Amino acid sequence: MEPFKTLTSLAMPLDRTNVDTDQIIPKQFLKRIERTGYGDFLFFDWRQTQEGKPVADFVINDPRYKGAQILVAGKNFGCGSSREHAAWALSDYGFRVVIAPTFADIFFSNAGKNGIVLARLTEGEVETLLQNAQKIPGYKLTVSLEEQTVKDDRGFSAKFDIDPFRKFCLLEGLDDIGLTLRHAAELDRFEQQHEAATWLRAK
Amino acid sequence: MSNTPKTLFEKVWEQHVVAEPKGEPTLLYIDLQLVHEVTSPQAFEGLRLAGRKVRRPDRTIATIDHNVPTTIEGRLNIVDQISAKQISTLRQNCKDFGVELYDIDSREQGIVHVIGPELGITKPGMTIVCGDSHTSTHGAFGALAFGIGTSEVEHVLATQTLPQSKPKTFRIAVEGKLPQGVTAKDIILAIIGKIGTDGATGYVIEYAGSAIRSLSMEGRMTVCNMSIEAGARGGMIAPDETTFAYLEGRRFSPKGEAWERAVEEWKKLPTDPGAKYDRELVIDAATLAPYVSWGTSPGMVAPVTASVPDPAAAPNELDRKSFERALEYMDLKAGTPLAEVAIDRVFIGSCTNGRIEDLRAAAKIAAGHKVSSRVHAMVVPGSQQVKAQAIEEGLDKVFKEAGFDWREPGCSMCLGMNPDILSPGERCASTSNRNFEGRQGRGGRTHLVSPEMAAAAAIAGHFVDIRNWEVREEVTA
Ligand code: SF4
Numbered sequence: 001m002e003p004f005k006t007l008t009s010l011a012m013p014l015d016r017t018n019v020d021t022d023q024i025i026p027k028q029f030l031k032r033i034e035r036t037g038y039g040d041f042l043f044f045d046w047r048q049t050q051e052g053k054p055v056a057d058f059v060i061n062d063p064r065y066k067g068a069q070i071l072v073a074g075k076n077f078g079c080g081s082s083r084e085h086a087a088w089a090l091s092d093y094g095f096r097v098v099i100a101p102t103f104a105d106i107f108f109s110n111a112g113k114n115g116i117v118l119a120r121l122t123e124g125e126v127e128t129l130l131q132n133a134q135k136i137p138g139y140k141l142t143v144s145l146e147e148q149t150v151k152d153d154r155g156f157s158a159k160f161d162i163d164p165f166r167k168f169c170l171l172e173g174l175d176d177i178g179l180t181l182r183h184a185a186e187l188d189r190f191e192q193q194h195e196a197a198t199w200l201r202a203k
Numbered sequence: 204m205s206n207t208p209k210t211l212f213e214k215v216w217e218q219h220v221v222a223e224p225k226g227e228p229t230l231l232y233i234d235l236q237l238v239h240e241v242t243s244p245q246a247f248e249g250l251r252l253a254g255r256k257v258r259r260p261d262r263t264i265a266t267i268d269h270n271v272p273t274t275i276e277g278r279l280n281i282v283d284q285i286s287a288k289q290i291s292t293l294r295q296n297c298k299d300f301g302v303e304l305y306d307i308d309s310r311e312q313g314i315v316h317v318i319g320p321e322l323g324i325t326k327p328g329m330t331i332v333c334g335d336s337h338t339s340t341h342g343a344f345g346a347l348a349f350g351i352g353t354s355e356v357e358h359v360l361a362t363q364t365l366p367q368s369k370p371k372t373f374r375i376a377v378e379g380k381l382p383q384g385v386t387a388k389d390i391i392l393a394i395i396g397k398i399g400t401d402g403a404t405g406y407v408i409e410y411a412g413s414a415i416r417s418l419s420m421e422g423r424m425t426v427c428n429m430s431i432e433a434g435a436r437g438g439m440i441a442p443d444e445t446t447f448a449y450l451e452g453r454r455f456s457p458k459g460e461a462w463e464r465a466v467e468e469w470k471k472l473p474t475d476p477g478a479k480y481d482r483e484l485v486i487d488a489a490t491l492a493p494y495v496s497w498g499t500s501p502g503m504v505a506p507v508t509a510s511v512p513d514p515a516a517a518p519n520e521l522d523r524k525s526f527e528r529a530l531e532y533m534d535l536k537a538g539t540p541l542a543e544v545a546i547d548r549v550f551i552g553s554c555t556n557g558r559i560e561d562l563r564a565a566a567k568i569a570a571g572h573k574v575s576s577r578v579h580a581m582v583v584p585g586s587q588q589v590k591a592q593a594i595e596e597g598l599d600k601v602f603k604e605a606g607f608d609w610r611e612p613g614c615s616m617c618l619g620m621n622p623d624i625l626s627p628g629e630r631c632a633s634t635s636n637r638n639f640e641g642r643q644g645r646g647g648r649t650h651l652v653s654p655e656m657a658a659a660a661a662i663a664g665h666f667v668d669i670r671n672w673e674v675r676e677e678v679t680a
Pocket of ligand 1: 268269314315316335337553554555613614617618635636
């Protein structure tokens with residue numbers, strides 16, 4: 001996983017609430033057995049018509065936002081299915097940060113596992129960012145994970161909360177299994193004693 | 204152990220703490236992982252690349268459900284090569300890593316969340332995960348069960364643990380007697396409508412109250428299943444005599460003395476009197492009605508007697524836009540009575556409502572009636588066992604005589620990863636759990652309802668208030 005420190009990038013405004021993972025990456029792309037190559041299918045049903053033509057007024061197709069690595073969206077982003085493909089698609093497309101008032105739980109942890117920083121700002125702050133990104137050409141934001149801030153160069157500045165451990169993992173780009181294996185001895189001990197609970201065996 | 208009163212969730216959580224490293228999430232032991240073809244290939248590949256094994260194959264069970272066609276011919280020859288590849292990849296992975304697989308042709312095959320309970324693999328007090336958000340279903344047994352992503356699937360395969368920060372607790376009590384025609388599905392649709400699709404984000408819900416207690420295990424599973432649609436990490440119901448009666452004698456349930464011992468332990472799980480929750484909500488069962496979803500998010504629901512609501516009523520600008528977009532997608536006008544909305548398709552099935560009791564309920568409505576000539580209605584049992592039981596009870600005949608299409612088990616049109624999908628513009632009354640845009644097929648319009656409401660809609664060709672339905676024939680086993 002690639003470490004994250006700070007990022008300055010164009011901000012892409014997605015002024016929709018409850019953006020679910022079925023929209024982020026529709027089911028027909030879940031049949032692949034690889035982890036990469038999902039970026040072209042991000043928001044597939046919103047970015048192309050049934051006939052395969054680009055939907056001109058969908059933000060991803062707007063040349064003004066080409067190369068944006070920060071996505072700003074409405075509340076409850078990433079709700080629905082647990083598919084990690086949603087995080088793979090966002091990261092494969094190039095997004096490193098999503099800013100929204102709230103995120104769904106499973107998506108939250110999937111994003112973290114893929115080095116995507118999720119910044120929770122208030123509804124008012126998100127509304128401001130959405131409007132700025134829509135109205136101001138070349139609108140850029142700077143996200144600092146160390147400082148836990150989102151800023152622009154016109155005076156906007158907001159702080160976001162992040163669990164210290166998650167922050168540490170994102171800053172360092174750490175692999176979770178490796179971290180868990182530091183507790184191998186405790187795990188062996190726990191497991192041995194847990195076997196006595198026969199009523200919790202699967203089979 | 205201290206004597207502070209504890210909730211059901213806290214008891215299960217504490218029994219599974221492996222380590223609590225300072226400043227890090229708790230390392231939680233996982234009793235059971237369920238695996239399916241869609242969210243596992245990259246996880247097994249990760250193990251291979253790192254030279255790791257599956258730590259506890261005996262605590263890992265796999266089946267094929269999401270992709271499988273639901274016709275016999277379709278299953279024998281899977282035309283979609285990418286689906287076929289995903290299925291054969293799971294077969295190979297299970298073989299390589301020693302994981303038991305209930306394959307397409309086995310008597311145990313079915314939707315992961317249907318087979319876990321029916322085989323007695325799911326048990327009270329367990330921690331259960333699966334790369335599927337509806338894992339919350341198993342919480343109906345008093346297990347802590349939640350959906351995870353593929354990196355976490357790999358993590359559990361490798362270590363049988365998961366780092367987790369402790370969720371908060373939310374008690375939702377549904378008190379009183381459910382009115383006639385109001386089902387478990389309506390309870391959960393009402394809850395989501397009330398608290399919103401992010402209303403329980405960060406919480407594990409415990410469902411309680413007399414209306415919940417009076418539900419069968421199937422009904423309890425329907426309620427817990429859709430916890431995720433309210434944003435919850437999981438949903439739980441304390442085990443009781445109904446739970447034990449369901450589990451006794453199942454294939455992997457403990458037997459003899461071990462059974463007695465297990466029940467004794469499971470009886471310690473319910474929340475202690477005086478235990479504190481972070482949040483509580485009480486709902487009066489008498490106020491509930493049969494619901495129909497009208498929008499593209501499971502919180503967008505209304506009683507069948509109501510009309511499509513007006514976006515002007517939305518609390519803020521962003522919500523109003525989403526609301527308008529939903530109506531546009533659903534091709535509905537504010538003010539249209541829901542009972543006048545005509546449908547093209549019906550889907551009875553899924554891990555929400557594809558169990559034997561759901562099929563019985565739908566068959567009771569269908570018996571002696573005929574599916575409307577403009578509707579294609581499908582019944583997809585949740586598992587091979589559900590299918591066998593339904594055939595034994597003659598439900599398949601009832602459905603076929605009424606003009607329903609009787610299919611083979613799988614997820615089917617719940618998410619349409621197999622050939623069962625809606626065509627653009629088609630409108631479907633569905634017993635599944637998600638009405639997102641395109642969920643059942645691009646451009647398809649989904650209305651979430653109970654199995655009874657779905658069966659009645661199939662016959663009438665539009666939504667009807669099930670409370671006024673004429674039951675023509677008794678279906679007897
Ligand atoms: S039936 Fe639907 S919700 Fe349930 S496991 Fe299958 S796809 Fe997921």
